[in-house]
Amino acid sequence: IRALGSITYLQKYYASGGVICEGVINFDFSKLSFVDSIGPRAGLMAPSPEILLRNCHEDIQSVLEVWGIISYPSPSAHSRNGQDQSPLASPISVDENDLSHQLGHGKEFSGSSLNTQQQHRYDNVTVDLLALLESSTKAISSIRTYSMHAPVLSASALTIHRQAALSVIEMLSILEQDNRVLDSENEMNHPEDYCYARLSFGDLEAERAEMKQYLAIVQEHLFKPQVSKIETQLEQLLISGSNDNSTESHAAGVAALPKWINDDEWTTEEGEQISLERCHAFFEFFKPATRDSLPSPSADKTAFLSALSDGYVVCKVFNAFIRLTNMPFGVVDKVHEDTTRTWRGADNWRFLIQACKFRLEFKIDHGSFKPIDIVKQTELGRQQLETWVKLIVMRGIQEAKETLETKKVTSPILAPTVFIDF
Incomplete structure (x- = not known):
């Protein structure tokens, strides 16, 4: 509920809520029927920019770990029933001169795909789709909230971020829909899983690249303009x-x-x-x-x-x-x-x-x-x-x-x- 509700909310927010015209930003929430935001309410006090910025940083670091953008995904982030996957000891091949050792994340580093024998073991790490969705929507929500309250953000910067946010949210929505498992198949083959097929780290290269591109836009257009104001x-x-x-x-x-x-x-x-x-x-x-x-x-x-x-x-x-x-x-x-x-x-x-x-x-x-x-x-x-x-x-x-x-x-x-x- 937390992951899917957030996707729906964010899609409606960025598609209908942020209207930017001739440099004037208008958020008319009274005419919109949003899905309720998933998460704690801010209360009556204005949010603190310091806290909002800290939340963005922490949530982005969580996204980097869960998606394995810098290193392989954290097994604890994709554990089932509180039990981690088996620890990663070494790549499949024991030959340290093997191409897989020098290419790291496989296809991301090479011009063509690696064959089965050369594939890096990290590409076979099973990831939890809901963990990906929840960490991603949480980060996007934190960034959205910060962008609403951050001082001196231009209309063009907000427009660029809005377009990037819509693109990455659409990617998450398609990823969620494409990996649903029918009830009958789920009962027979995945008795402990609900609704979704298991994914491997190596299957998400395109999605990982799009998430990385979104975070790069956030850095460039939302965070860098505030550098002079951050102690x-x-x-x-x-x-x-x-x-x-x-x-x-x-x-x-x-x-x-x-x-x-x-x-x-x-x-x-x-x-x-x-x-x-x-x-x-x-x-x-x-x-x-x-x-x-x-x-x-x-x-x-x-x-x-x-x-x-x-x-x-x-x-x-x-x-x-x-x-x-x-x-x-x-x-x-x-x-x-x-x-x-x-x-x-x-x-x-x-x-x-x-x-x-x-x-x-x-x-x-x-x-x-x-x-x-x-x-x-x-x-x-x-x-x-x-x-x-x-x-x-x-x-x-x-x-x-x-x-x-x-x-x-x-x-x-x-x-x-x-x-x-x-």
Whole structure:
């Protein structure tokens, strides 16, 4: 009821409720007979933008996990009767040089479909359709509510979001209708299931791509225009919480900035955009406290790259940084700490690159991406590792600088950005 009622409500809302004409937005609810919204009532008090934004971030992260947009779907999110599916140990093939290890999510990474022998085991993970529908409609509802109350959103941005929302809701509706099971068939073959056939992770590539596209539109048109009004923990961390405009406080704020953010602190060789020493400073700043200090690349470059080759520290640093920003979602929700098996380290890199595509908008040529080589530290792997480390750090520094440069003092929206470690 929660999932299907929300689909009907959202379809009617976006199809009939939001009329945008010549820059004037009109929501005339008195003339509409909506299906009741599924969820708690807001009461008489105006909703808090801080809470609405936090709800959006949390619900989007849930969608990313349930749909497996960054990593494979969480078995606990698709459990039946409170029991998880069997844990995922390794891909089908035991050959770590198999193409399936290097392609990750199968068809999404390759130009043509993989055959049965090459198919990645994650493609066979059974997913619960109702879990997909419920998490998706909950996120869309949260985003809808935020868009109604967020300040300074243009009519064009709301129009683009409305069209994208209608498209993704239609996709969910078709997905739900196409996977219904007749009562007689359900009683014979699916005694514990009600109404729907079982789906596999690999069967939902088109739907997963459309959901990802919708979330990208939300980031671009609803969240990014609010960046200057959002006070993040990253800003607080960088400027030590100083809000005084005096010269002394400003100087103290600059002095408090970490070394990795100041360009004047670093020199690069000819043709080099960023040095590994600066990357080392960035990683030391955000790495888990439980990990030992990383070797200095100036003293031993090979040891530094070797410490990052399994992807664990890079994923953790990426997550720590993203959770402090104004859009704290799109983290790598599954990170293998035990990387004694090569495929686990390769998984870390696959999931990290997916997260970089989604959150940092990287354009990636998957034909040249070889996670197995990175983990095994071949010559090609070391070159790729150094390239990816520099790209991620450069993008992180750029976002940190933008956080400081675009900040406005007036009317901040304080966005809580500390979430459960998925």
